[in-house]
Amino acid sequence: MTQDVLWSPLADPAVLTLMPSPDFLSSEPFEGAAGLGPHHEGPQGYHAVYRGDIASQLLLLPGSKASPSLAALIPLDSQTLGRVEALLRFWRGYHKRPVPPDTRMTVQQRRRLRLMLRAADGRTNRASYRDIATAFFGTERVASNPWKTSSLRDTVIGLARGGAAMIGGGYLELLRHRRRS
Structure with a gap:
């Protein structure tokens, strides 16, 4: 139910x-x-x-x-x-007419949100940033560059921090359209 x-x-x-x-x-x-x-x-x-x-x-x-x-x-x-x-x-x-999509989030934003929550979940379960990067991008891609200077490392850290912010209440912003400055 x-x-x-x-x-x-x-x-x-x-x-x-x-x-x-x-x-x-x-x-x-x-x-x-x-x-x-x-x-x-x-x-x-x-x-x-x-x-x-x-x-x-x-x-x-x-x-x-x-x-x-x-x-x-x-x-x-x-x-x-x-x-x-x-x-x-x-x-x-x-009225059974075609329904336009909800435009509060783009397809790319939805994909990033899923990755952020997965990364935050991994960190909550004590996974290292490298372990999360391996799960997201594969062993070969993670091993192709030195980890300390890898752009994948920075990406995963950003995803984990973004996911933690969403869990901490930032998810409410997903309900609203972004205002243009």
Whole structure:
């Protein structure tokens, strides 16, 4: 059995906040209740996961469960574009249309994250940086250069430190889009 991880909309901008739709906006009913997982009551309302073509976490504000039509509440803040993107992915999945990928992380960033966590796990289990490099890159490649000056050594040290930072709370930044300076 799997356990849903429920995030606060402050921590994860992809959490969709839904509220009763004013009558003058829409009278179309939201018929997605069948795809909702169990409701978990919280201080803000009810948290649920919609399982359609993609899984989306929803926060139903008070009064939403009894309302036939719903509206999304999107604050106008630094995370607005991420929230709009999450709403678009949910809406397209709900209507059985092609769902665009989540752009919070690139394929390269996902690959690096996996390596960082593996390196941090290796260090936690007392593996040396050289042992980790051998597991990642192979014995021949690690042995091809002097270890003390090897770029692979620097790479593995950076991966292990990055993984430790992620475990220490840096993972929360993965939930947000990067802001351009």
